[in-house]
Amino acid sequence: MATPGLIRTIISPGRYVQGQGAISRLGEFLKPLGSRPLIVSDDIVWGLVGHEVQTALQSAGLPLTREKFGGIPTAKEIDRLVQVIAANDSDVVVAVGGGSTMDAVKSAGFLCGIRWVTVPSVASTDAPTSALAVIYTEEGAFEEYRFFPKNPDLVLVDTQLVAxxxxxxxxxxxxxxxxxxxxxxxTAQAHAATMAGGLPTLAGTALAELSWGVLWDNALPALDAVREHVVTPAVEKVVEANTLLSGIGFESGGLAAAHAIHNGLTAAHQTHGLAHGQKVNIGSVTQLVLEGAPTQEIRDFVEFTTRVGLPNTLTEVGLKVTDEDDLITVATAATAAGETIHNMPFEISVGELVSALKSIERFSRRVRSDARLPEPVAYAHAQRVSSVAL
Structure with a gap:
C-alpha cells in the first residue's frame, strides 16, 4: 500500500515526434542536443535505415559515428557501450532499433552523463519514452530494472518505417x-506507487485508459494496413498508443501483475524467442483471472487479442499445464520481493499464480472455439519476434 504523504507525479520524454518521413528530420531535432552523436543500431536495422540516418545528420551538419548493438541489453553490453561513448567523446547517444537497443543506450547514456535519444524502428514496446531499462542475463532471462532520473531527451518515430x-x-x-x-x-485501486516515484496522477491514469480505447478501436485495421506496408490514420493512432500513451501510462500510471508475470516467464527457457508484448499478454489474461474479473470481460479480451495475433494460452508460449516445476519457477520469479505484482490491491501467492496460469489454457481454448477462432498451437520459431530487433 501507499506510504503516507507520498506525492503524485508524472514524467515524460523531453520531446516526442511522430509521422511519415520523420527520420529525415532526425538531424534537425538532434542538433540542439549535441554536436557529437553516437548512433547505436544492430546490422539488420542499420541495413534498413542507415542511409536515411546518414543523410539526415549530414543535412544538419552533424558527423556520423555508428556502433553495432550486441543484441541483448546485458550489463556487459552496456559497459561496452560506455567505453565506446568515452572513446568517441560523444555528447549524445542515439538508439535506432527496438526495445533492447534502446534499453542498452539509455543505460549507457546515463552512466556517461550525456543525453540520450530513441528512434524506434518498430512500435513493439513502450520502451522508447521511458526512464527505465530492462536488463537481461547473457541467457536472456530478466535480471533487473534500472531507473534513471529523466526520460529520453527526444523520441522520434517514423511511422513509414514502422509500417x-x-x-x-x-x-x-x-x-x-x-x-x-x-x-x-x-495500481490506482491499491493506492500504490508508480515507477515515476509517487502515486499516479489523474493524467497518467487517463493516458493509460486512453491507450486502451485507442487500441480496441484501431488495432485490427492498423494491422491490416501494416500488412500492406502503408500508413493510415489507424496506424498513426496505434503507434502513438503503443509508444507515447502506453509509455507515459505505464510509468506514471503504474505496473502490476501483467508485467511481473512477463518477467517470471523469462525464467522459463521455452519463452526466450518470444517478444516482450507476447509474454505480457499472457500476464494480462492471468491478471484478469487473479482479479476475478467478469467472465465476459475476460472472454472479450481473449477473443480480441487472438484476432490481434497475440498468445493467450500456455501452449503458445511453449509451456504446458503439466509443467509444474517450470510454472512454479515462473510464479516464484513473478512474486519476488520488489516485483510489480505487489502493486495489486491484494496479496498473490506462488500457488495462486500457478493456478491462474494453468486456468487460462482451457478457458482461452473454449473462448476461441466458441468464436470459431484458430486453436492454440505452440509458436514456431518463424512466428516469434526476434529479440535482436526488439
Missing part, C-alpha cells in the same frame, strides 16, 4: 500497451 516492418512487431506492441490500463487501474 515497413512485419505486422507481428505492431501486434506485440499492442500486447504490451493493452496491459497499461489493466495495470494502471489496479
Amino acid at each position: 515497413r516492418a512485419p505486422a507481428a512487431f505492431l501486434a506485440a506492441g499492442v500486447g504490451d500497451a493493452l496491459a497499461t490500463w489493466l495495470e494502471a487501474r489496479a
Whole structure:
C-alpha cells in the first residue's frame, strides 16, 4: 500500500515526434542536443535505415559515428557501450532499433552523463519514452530494472518505417500497451506507487485508459494496413498508443501483475524467442483471472487479442499445464520481493499464480472455439519476434 504523504507525479520524454518521413528530420531535432552523436543500431536495422540516418545528420551538419548493438541489453553490453561513448567523446547517444537497443543506450547514456535519444524502428514496446531499462542475463532471462532520473531527451518515430516492418512487431506492441490500463487501474485501486516515484496522477491514469480505447478501436485495421506496408490514420493512432500513451501510462500510471508475470516467464527457457508484448499478454489474461474479473470481460479480451495475433494460452508460449516445476519457477520469479505484482490491491501467492496460469489454457481454448477462432498451437520459431530487433 501507499506510504503516507507520498506525492503524485508524472514524467515524460523531453520531446516526442511522430509521422511519415520523420527520420529525415532526425538531424534537425538532434542538433540542439549535441554536436557529437553516437548512433547505436544492430546490422539488420542499420541495413534498413542507415542511409536515411546518414543523410539526415549530414543535412544538419552533424558527423556520423555508428556502433553495432550486441543484441541483448546485458550489463556487459552496456559497459561496452560506455567505453565506446568515452572513446568517441560523444555528447549524445542515439538508439535506432527496438526495445533492447534502446534499453542498452539509455543505460549507457546515463552512466556517461550525456543525453540520450530513441528512434524506434518498430512500435513493439513502450520502451522508447521511458526512464527505465530492462536488463537481461547473457541467457536472456530478466535480471533487473534500472531507473534513471529523466526520460529520453527526444523520441522520434517514423511511422513509414514502422509500417515497413512485419505486422507481428505492431501486434506485440499492442500486447504490451493493452496491459497499461489493466495495470494502471489496479495500481490506482491499491493506492500504490508508480515507477515515476509517487502515486499516479489523474493524467497518467487517463493516458493509460486512453491507450486502451485507442487500441480496441484501431488495432485490427492498423494491422491490416501494416500488412500492406502503408500508413493510415489507424496506424498513426496505434503507434502513438503503443509508444507515447502506453509509455507515459505505464510509468506514471503504474505496473502490476501483467508485467511481473512477463518477467517470471523469462525464467522459463521455452519463452526466450518470444517478444516482450507476447509474454505480457499472457500476464494480462492471468491478471484478469487473479482479479476475478467478469467472465465476459475476460472472454472479450481473449477473443480480441487472438484476432490481434497475440498468445493467450500456455501452449503458445511453449509451456504446458503439466509443467509444474517450470510454472512454479515462473510464479516464484513473478512474486519476488520488489516485483510489480505487489502493486495489486491484494496479496498473490506462488500457488495462486500457478493456478491462474494453468486456468487460462482451457478457458482461452473454449473462448476461441466458441468464436470459431484458430486453436492454440505452440509458436514456431518463424512466428516469434526476434529479440535482436526488439
